[in-house]
Amino acid sequence: MKILLIGAGTVGQGLLEILRDKAADLREKYHFQPVIVGIATRSRGTLHHPQGLDPAALLTALAQGDFTAYPETSGLERTHDVLTLIRTCGAEVMVEATHTNLDTAQPALDYCHAALDAGQHIVLANKGPIALAYHELREKAGQMGKQVRFEGTVMAGTPSLMLAMEALAGCTIHEARGILNGTTNYILTQMAQGMDYAQALAQAQALGYAEADPTADVGGWDAAGKVLILAAALYNQKMRLSDLSVTGITDITAADVAAAQAAGECYKLIAKITPTGGSVAPQRLPMTDPLAIVSGATNAITFNTDLMGDITLVGAGAGRLQTGFALLADLLAIQRQDRKP
Amino acid sequence: MKILLIGAGTVGQGLLEILRDKAADLREKYHFQPVIVGIATRSRGTLHHPQGLDPAALLTALAQGDFTAYPETSGLERTHDVLTLIRTCGAEVMVEATHTNLDTAQPALDYCHAALDAGQHIVLANKGPIALAYHELREKAGQMGKQVRFEGTVMAGTPSLMLAMEALAGCTIHEARGILNGTTNYILTQMAQGMDYAQALAQAQALGYAEADPTADVGGWDAAGKVLILAAALYNQKMRLSDLSVTGITDITAADVAAAQAAGECYKLIAKITPTGGSVAPQRLPMTDPLAIVSGATNAITFNTDLMGDITLVGAGAGRLQTGFALLADLLAIQRQDRKP
Numbered sequence: 001m002k003i004l005l006i007g008a009g010t011v012g013q014g015l016l017e018i019l020r021d022k023a024a025d026l027r028e029k030y031h032f033q034p035v036i037v038g039i040a041t042r043s044r045g046t047l048h049h050p051q052g053l054d055p056a057a058l059l060t061a062l063a064q065g066d067f068t069a070y071p072e073t074s075g076l077e078r079t080h081d082v083l084t085l086i087r088t089c090g091a092e093v094m095v096e097a098t099h100t101n102l103d104t105a106q107p108a109l110d111y112c113h114a115a116l117d118a119g120q121h122i123v124l125a126n127k128g129p130i131a132l133a134y135h136e137l138r139e140k141a142g143q144m145g146k147q148v149r150f151e152g153t154v155m156a157g158t159p160s161l162m163l164a165m166e167a168l169a170g171c172t173i174h175e176a177r178g179i180l181n182g183t184t185n186y187i188l189t190q191m192a193q194g195m196d197y198a199q200a201l202a203q204a205q206a207l208g209y210a211e212a213d214p215t216a217d218v219g220g221w222d223a224a225g226k227v228l229i230l231a232a233a234l235y236n237q238k239m240r241l242s243d244l245s246v247t248g249i250t251d252i253t254a255a256d257v258a259a260a261q262a263a264g265e266c267y268k269l270i271a272k273i274t275p276t277g278g279s280v281a282p283q284r285l286p287m288t289d290p291l292a293i294v295s296g297a298t299n300a301i302t303f304n305t306d307l308m309g310d311i312t313l314v315g316a317g318a319g320r321l322q323t324g325f326a327l328l329a330d331l332l333a334i335q336r337q338d339r340k341p
Numbered sequence: 342m343k344i345l346l347i348g349a350g351t352v353g354q355g356l357l358e359i360l361r362d363k364a365a366d367l368r369e370k371y372h373f374q375p376v377i378v379g380i381a382t383r384s385r386g387t388l389h390h391p392q393g394l395d396p397a398a399l400l401t402a403l404a405q406g407d408f409t410a411y412p413e414t415s416g417l418e419r420t421h422d423v424l425t426l427i428r429t430c431g432a433e434v435m436v437e438a439t440h441t442n443l444d445t446a447q448p449a450l451d452y453c454h455a456a457l458d459a460g461q462h463i464v465l466a467n468k469g470p471i472a473l474a475y476h477e478l479r480e481k482a483g484q485m486g487k488q489v490r491f492e493g494t495v496m497a498g499t500p501s502l503m504l505a506m507e508a509l510a511g512c513t514i515h516e517a518r519g520i521l522n523g524t525t526n527y528i529l530t531q532m533a534q535g536m537d538y539a540q541a542l543a544q545a546q547a548l549g550y551a552e553a554d555p556t557a558d559v560g561g562w563d564a565a566g567k568v569l570i571l572a573a574a575l576y577n578q579k580m581r582l583s584d585l586s587v588t589g590i591t592d593i594t595a596a597d598v599a600a601a602q603a604a605g606e607c608y609k610l611i612a613k614i615t616p617t618g619g620s621v622a623p624q625r626l627p628m629t630d631p632l633a634i635v636s637g638a639t640n641a642i643t644f645n646t647d648l649m650g651d652i653t654l655v656g657a658g659a660g661r662l663q664t665g666f667a668l669l670a671d672l673l674a675i676q677r678q679d680r681k682p
Binding site: 158 | 359363367370371373498503504507508510513629631634635648650653654657662663665666669674678
């Protein structure tokens with residue numbers, strides 16, 4: 001499978017690490033033989049080789065700063081711009097792992113269109129194009145007989161989307177509600193153990209869970225982006241952030257958390273989506289709710305269905321290898337559907 | 342998709358109900374158009390119609406006792422024995438939903454071989470053939486280019502096997518541990534609320550969760566059968582019940598349960614499988630374990646993996662529609678893999 005990787009930050013490097021370390025296992029167990037024909041980054045250069053680039057050498061070069069240190073070989077090209085690379089690299093799948101932009105989805109959205117126009121399946125860890133433009137991408141992909149996959153956009157490699165869209169196909173999903181942001185869940189977990197909000201946020205920042213400007217997480221906007229993705233994936237609904245009711249955790253006090261605990265409950269930032277709308281808001285849950293005991297940076301989602309009642313999935317919601325695995329899972333799924341049994 | 346259904350007990354009727362009630366939905370959303378070309382039961386007769394049998398009329402006839410009341414139509418045959426029906430009915434998929442026999446897997450195992458020989462995919466809710474003979478069935482299916490699917494054998498339609506074998510493909514699963522028997526979990530949950538074992542068992546029997554002879558459940562043997570299936574599915578291990586360490590819940594007293602609660606823990610019957618062996622035994626879990634809050638007849642499983650850490654799935658583990666849905670999920674998965682995107 002010829003792959004073009006756009007973006008070599010944490011997630012892209014996670015995928016490269018997995019492909020470097022598990023190559024033999026993937027070949028033996030799944031007959032999966034990835035060939036990275038191209039890689040593009042915003043500031044660290046671009047490489048193209050029709051016979052494939054070496055994941056280990058890519059990681060070594062990135063560790064030194066950029067692709068300058070990638071070994072020179074016959075056939076290697078270093079000078080393409082991204083759109084030219086997409087059009088000429090001969091990939092079967094484009095993997096989009098650049099940073100999420102929930103306002104415009106760019107430049108990733110242009111890359112997705114170019115890849116579909118070039119006859120490539122597209123696999124995204126980037127939430128922007130799915131949250132803002134899933135319908136147009138899916139329609140174009142359908143016309144080309146190609147797939148749009150985006151497991152990594154919700155709960156990293158914990159397969160919430162494969163569960164909802166494939167394993168639960170045939171069920172009607174009345175509602176999905178989950179803990180879809182690990183940073184806020186970490187902060188709320190620390191507050192349940194006695195910290196106040198400022199202390200817990202500072203610790204989350206010290207551990208790298210929260211950014212210096214934590215607004216996207218603590219304001220509920222990261223979770224809201226995932227609600228848009230679930231609305232598109234589960235209900236074919238085209239929503240915008242402005243359609244959602246979004247409340248973050250910044251107003252939750254240590255006293256609120258203590259009052260909940262005294263009542264045998266706990267605060268969680270719950271993202272919810274039904275066929276008619278979506279929301280993100282802190283909620284007090286009884287400790288019997290499967291979401292209540294999900295602690296730290298872990299994520300979870302409960303699908304309420306007609307035939308199966310509630311189905312809950314709990315797992316990592318972020319991380320280098322965890323999101324890198326989401327990309328691998330989508331690549332393997334594409335291979336499964338492209339091959340007859 | 343032409344389907345032959347073997348067995349019309351609770352599970353088979355669950356599938357028929359779903360096909361009756363969701364026909365339009367399945368056709369519109371998944372382009373799934375099932376045609377039941379044959380149905381076979383041990384004591385209620387056998388029907389074959391190359392143009393398809395009507396699920397609603399089958400359920401009506403079964404509600405009256407047997408297929409005598411199924412309307413006579415041109416082309417309908419009522420006299421085949423099961424093996425002849427398998428060989429001549431022209432089905433693309435055989436669905437095996439007769440009772441589990443963990444000693445011999447018969448007669449279901451013969452039906453599976455006959456169906457594969459006739460070029461049919463096979464879908465099972467019956468644990469016997471998978472627990473005892475998965476390897477030979479998978480090998481034969483592979484030679485024929487056919488699939489063997491068995492989602493309903495573990496946790497009913499809660500997609501534990503699709504999660505492990507497809508969504509988590511690419512991860513190494515170090516261990517699976519779960520609550521795989523709803524009856525014993527119901528009894529332990531009642532005991533945690535103050536009943537003694539005999540009272541809780543009697544209530545489980547009154548509600549239809551436990552059989553008059555509850556040995557298969559309370560002795561751990563039903564869960565052990567599922568451990569054999571997971572050993573085959575996850576690790577390609579051919580184990581027998583005698584290879585497993587199996588302890589049921591019959592020796593757990595109200596005093597044991599109270600002592601666990603006093604220590605902030607709870608008893609669960611935990612089925613465990615690793616690449617080197619399997620077991621079923623009651624264990625005391627801290628309340629922070631995702632399995633600890635799984636109450637009543639609900640099931641759950643945690644996969645410990647290399648790339649994703651722990652992934653936990655919680656959902657129904659039994660029931661007419663829930664196991665019927667497992668069969669539908671397998672049929673839809675066969676359709677997905679047989680069709681190009």
